Amino acid sequence: MEEKAGKEVKQLLGTTVENKQVIFKGYIEGIPKETDMELKIGKTMNLEKVPKGSNGSLVKNLYLSCDPYMRGRMRDFTGSYLPPFTPGEVIEGFGVSKVLDSDNPDFKPGDIISGFTGWEEYSLIYKTEQLRKIQADDMPLSYHVGLLGFTAYAGFYEVCAPKRGDYVFVSAASGAVGQLVGQLAKLHGCYVVGSAGTKQKVDILKDRLGFDGAFNYKEETDLDKALKRHFPEGIDIYFDNVGGSMLDAALLNMRIHGRIAICGMVSQQSLSNPQGIHNLFMLITKRVKMQGFLQSDYLHLFPQFLEDVTSLYKQGKITYLEDMNEGLESGPSAFVGLFSGQNIGKQVIRVAHH
Incomplete structure (x- = not known):
């Protein structure tokens, strides 16, 4: 070759x-x-x-x-x-x-x-x-x-600081980053629910990627109620790829000392006047940490990431x-x-x- x-x-x-x-x-x-x-x-x-x-x-x-x-x-x-x-x-x-x-x-x-x-x-x-x-x-x-784009790995392990048994919510969960975050969370022993925009994607999350639950956000009239249905005990980790109304709803459902990783804002990217967030007071009452990040902040972890994810893929523990x-x-x-x-x-x- x-x-x-x-x-x-x-x-x-x-x-x-x-x-x-x-x-x-x-x-x-x-x-x-x-x-x-x-x-x-x-x-x-x-x-x-x-x-x-x-x-x-x-x-x-x-x-x-x-x-x-x-x-x-x-x-x-x-x-x-x-x-x-x-x-x-x-x-x-x-x-x-x-x-x-x-x-x-x-x-x-x-x-x-x-x-x-x-x-x-x-x-x-x-x-x-x-x-x-x-x-x-x-x-x-x-x-x-x-798969080897590193963002999901750095954001999940470094920003979200996951613990076994955490309740994890991922938006845009069938996308490039979300699909890997959800699978890493499952392998870490977390309960994972994702949101996506079509029935086909929701089925893929549950049937192929091993999420515990998933919902089509376009079919939900009340995102707060949707999250309460899937997380009756609240959310420990929200991996946010979309921002906007989904972030607002997630804030209402965070558990004490929850973590929110702000990875992307795809719902706001094309708006001249991006949506405001109304529920930031929950950061205080629930002592939530919300952090934006770039994968380039964590390049020192890249060799370990490459080894881990390549191994998981070859073992068939990650679907891509x-x-x-x-x-x-x-x-x-x-x-x-x-x-x-x-x-x-x-x-x-x-x-x-x-």
């Missing part, structure tokens, strides 16, 4: 290719539309050797990750943890790529790496500090943008749901679909076969 990869790299270097790209057209308000992005075909790129002293890497992109946080980069707002996209430039996101040439001593031609790359077929990456070499194992490469779209041209529709819940599991785009 390595010999084949090396041969392909040698054949590509020095050639001129048509580099298909997804371009960000301009800052937006509201829910993203496919027309906010443009597929650019016909731009040529010379696959020359990387300049000496640049520390850069030339890569062929294999898989790209579709994530709700990218919506935040589509507005001209500098207060986020990542800068906004630049209108007229290639969209950036997390991906898995094959190295064609590199001036970075950590990477050599033929290596498979993960990290931030462009939504294009070939990228020249100079910000190589966040790139990581993927070691050969039995995991599908695409899992390195999802992946929603794969074929071709770079499917990127805009796959991304937009995140905001109407079209995906089941982690949304991935396959740019090229490896």
Whole structure:
């Protein structure tokens, strides 16, 4: 396999290719539309050797990750943890790529790496500090943008500080992060309920992912009552991926010394005036800890995480749901679909076969 990869790299270097790209057209308000992005075909790129002293890497992109946080980069707002996209430039996101040439001593031609790359077929990456070499194992490469995305692991174990027997609620539970949080919680000896937006997803949570319970939030007229039905004794841990009215309802149902991990706000991402939270007083009465986090805060745990989750997957103790779209041209529709819940599991785009 390595010999084949090396041969392909040698054949590509020095050639001129048509580099298909997804371009960000301009800052937006509201829910993203496919027309906010443009597929650019016909731009040529010379696959020359990387300049000496640049520390850069030339890569062929294999898989790209579709994530709700990218919506935040589509507005001209500098207060986020990542800068906004630049209108007229290639969209950036997390991906898995094959190295064609590199001036970075950590990477050599033929290596498979993960990290931030462009939504294009070939990228020249100079910000190589966040790139990581993927070691050969039995995991599908695409899992390195999802199952091995680290957010669920860091958030659950570090922010939620779980104890055996805890009552755990996960919103957007069939998504990329939620599906793994729920399964880790079950393996930890917790009682786990998830919410999702379709009957199909609810069935998957209970039948395939092993959740103790699940409900379709779109069918509930009163989220507070829904949570009381599933958690008559209250919630110890709420892993929040959606914010808004679900967070408000969860606050009413927290137990004393409960923990809330704020991982995402998908219900608020596209609102010009995000919803207010009314029940924050419960943080005082129930002595609840609510904390936002980024997985990058916990990178020192990454080696342990990689070992743990790879082992659990290989033992069949973790099921992983992946929603794969074929071709770079499917990127805009796959991304937009995140905001109407079209995906089941982690949304991935396959740019090229490896």
